[in-house]
Amino acid sequence: MSLEADRWVLLGTGGTIAGQAAQAADNVGYVAGQVGVAELVAAVPTLGGLPLELEQIAQIDSKDMGLAVWQALARRIAVHLERPQVRAVIVTHGTDTIEETAFLIHRLLRPAKPVVFTCAMRPSTALVPDGPQNLSDAMAVARHAGAGGVVVVCAGQVHAARDVAKVHTYRLDAFDSGDAGPLACVEEGRVREFRPWVRQESDPLRGANALAPFLLASELPRVELVTSHADAGGDLIRSLLVMPGERALQGIVVAGTGNGTVHQALTDALHEAQARGVRVRLSSRCARGRVVPHPGLPFEDAGGLSAIKARLALALDLLEG
Numbered sequence: 524m525s526l527e528a529d530r531w532v533l534l535g536t537g538g539t540i541a542g543q544a545a546q547a548a549d550n551v552g553y554v555a556g557q558v559g560v561a562e563l564v565a566a567v568p569t570l571g572g573l574p575l576e577l578e579q580i581a582q583i584d585s586k587d588m589g590l591a592v593w594q595a596l597a598r599r600i601a602v603h604l605e606r607p608q609v610r611a612v613i614v615t616h617g618t619d620t621i622e623e624t625a626f627l628i629h630r631l632l633r634p635a636k637p638v639v640f641t642c643a644m645r646p647s648t649a650l651v652p653d654g655p656q657n658l659s660d661a662m663a664v665a666r667h668a669g670a671g672g673v674v675v676v677c678a679g680q681v682h683a684a685r686d687v688a689k690v691h692t693y694r695l696d697a698f699d700s701g702d703a704g705p706l707a708c709v710e711e712g713r714v715r716e717f718r719p720w721v722r723q724e725s726d727p728l729r730g731a732n733a734l735a736p737f738l739l740a741s742e743l744p745r746v747e748l749v750t751s752h753a754d755a756g757g758d759l760i761r762s763l764l765v766m767p768g769e770r771a772l773q774g775i776v777v778a779g780t781g782n783g784t785v786h787q788a789l790t791d792a793l794h795e796a797q798a799r800g801v802r803v804r805l806s807s808r809c810a811r812g813r814v815v816p817h818p819g820l821p822f823e824d825a826g827g828l829s830a831i832k833a834r835l836a837l838a839l840d841l842l843e844g
């Protein structure tokens with residue numbers, strides 16, 4: 524492949540990185556998803572002159588992310604990754620649900636090429652916005668010879684889609700990869716790897732099998748997320764089981780206490796749900812660590828995923844049958 528043929532694709536979805544506030548000193552009272560992707564790129568001198576194709580997939584606050592935007596995004600990422608001249612895809616996204624979208628794309632496509640998500644904690648109108656630096660760093664990762672798979676780049680760190688979580692409401696370095704730690708950092712436009720970057724073998728068969736039902740779906744199987752806590756009860760679960768509506772409950776992820784323990788009252792209700800055919804998976808509400816599998820676990824283990832990602836994984840498993 525000649526160097527001239529190489530291209531990068533940048534897909535915009537909105538978020539704070541594209542946000543605007545009435546005053547430059549206001550880092551919280553802004554409206555997300557206002558600035559178009561061309562304007563975001565124009566604010567980053569390091570992107571000037573690069574063969575970059577731009578597409579605006581959506582313009583939303585990522586708190587409102589849902590199936591329609593996910594489908595549009597997954598479809599376009601898949602199309603671009605198939606093109607031999609495209610080296611990588613970059614996605615700008617809000618921080619609130621970036622870990623869900625990145626995990627979804629990882630789970631659906633398992634791309635060998637890099638798919639680099641980036642974001643910002645301050646709107647584009649801030650006195651010192653962080654978006655331009657994050658976008659510049661994302662491009663450095665997208666051009667890095669050793670990069671591959673779905674990652675999230677923020678505040679100079681590169682996180683794997685499976686591990687990353689938003690852990691702070693306000694700080695610029697709002698993301699963390701838990702026990703795994705970040706994959707790499709970006710220093711002055713150079714990527715420094717901290718640990719072996721697990722690269723996927725591109726698996727077109729798996730991609731097609733997972734993507735087709737997702738793109739055709741009119742809705743995702745209904746999976747609810749509940750948390751175990753002191754004084755928990757089973758009423759919420761029992762209400763869900765009898766609730767009329769078009770989307771019957773198909774799955775529950777329970778964020779257990781500690782190493783996957785669940786209040787007895789909630790456990791009883793979850794067993795009733797299982798008896799009615801609802802799939803129940805167990806994660807932990809702890810910010811760090813994973814549920815260490817052992818024979819006494821009350822429900823199917825979520826495989827070390829956070830409760831948020833376990834909810835999505837179960838919905839996709841149910842969709843794929």
Ligand code: ASP
Nearest residue numbers: 538539584585617618619
């Ligand atoms: N609510 C915003 C969003 O997720 C927050 C952000 O981007 O930082 O779109």
